[in-house]
Amino acid sequence: MSDKSSLDGLDARMLAVLQKDASLSVADLAERVASSPATCWRRLRALEADGVIGPPRRLVDPAAVGRGMDAFVQVRMKSQDAASRASFARAMEAESTIVEVYAISGDWDYLLHLLVRDIADLDDILMRRVLEQDCVAGTSTIFALRRVKHTAVVPV
């Protein structure tokens, strides 16, 4: 897996299509990428087996379910020992509102991406799931005023 050696032009074209719409039949996909159904079917299975693509998924529009606000929270830790990191990671996993967590370079230790209902919601989660952690020293919050661009498409 993670074997990039086998990514040729056809794979790239297939991925470009499938990242945007995986509802097409193998035959339709084949036509779009100028290949045959049999070949596309085999490539598709190979991409799955190699872990390049996951199962088909239905992404939800956050705004349509009342989670229209993006918030980013930078976190500084008191200490960075293994126990603290593990406990912090566990806390992050437990909160579904926190959709992404990165360990980062620079002044802060972590960057969190949250999908919240409103500011009150954010405050609640910040208090209850982040600041409560005794390994956390402090945080800084950034609100998104607007989504200028938002895509789940990885460039191939």
Next chain:
Amino acid sequence: MSDKSSLDGLDARMLAVLQKDASLSVADLAERVASSPATCWRRLRALEADGVIGPPRRLVDPAAVGRGMDAFVQVRMKSQDAASRASFARAMEAESTIVEVYAISGDWDYLLHLLVRDIADLDDILMRRVLEQDCVAGTSTIFALRRVKHTAVVPV
């Protein structure tokens, strides 16, 4: 569309499943959420029609295609007039490596999320697509050392 009034428990259960795996047949989905195929099929179509969910998609693992590095770039603008914003937005759309762009509160004007091959790649895009813009005053880059959590699942 964006009509949250109609989101009941069954819809929520369906969304929870479909966000993770939309490969199931309507019959299998029905079983998972304790409902009937006919009802699930109708709800599914309604969720599509309301714009709550998009078409099925195959998400790509960035690391598996040589885009294993997440970078975040904060951008400050010289001015925030409509022309600058539009031209900046256009530049962001044009670069597929920049997967997310938010207009943000705080010291900076924009937050960019990039999926890059390596630091050289990031530097190249920063120079060519961001700093070259004459509406851009300055930037600050944050590297992700590690993905602690990463999900495309919007909490329902």
Next chain:
DNA sequence: TAAAAAGTGAAATGCACATTTCACGTACGG
């Protein structure tokens, strides 16, 4: 240059699956 290995595509196969129908239960408004 020849033989082996890997990939391709047209066509055949069968079955799983979306979609519809219909009768029924339930909630709501007057």
Next chain:
DNA sequence: CCGTACGTGAAATGTGCATTTCACTTTTTA
């Protein structure tokens, strides 16, 4: 308390589609 309107689910329907086979082409390697 009754009628309308809406959501439900079991069962029937046809067909669209994944999957395989096989002969062929291209690439590799010795």
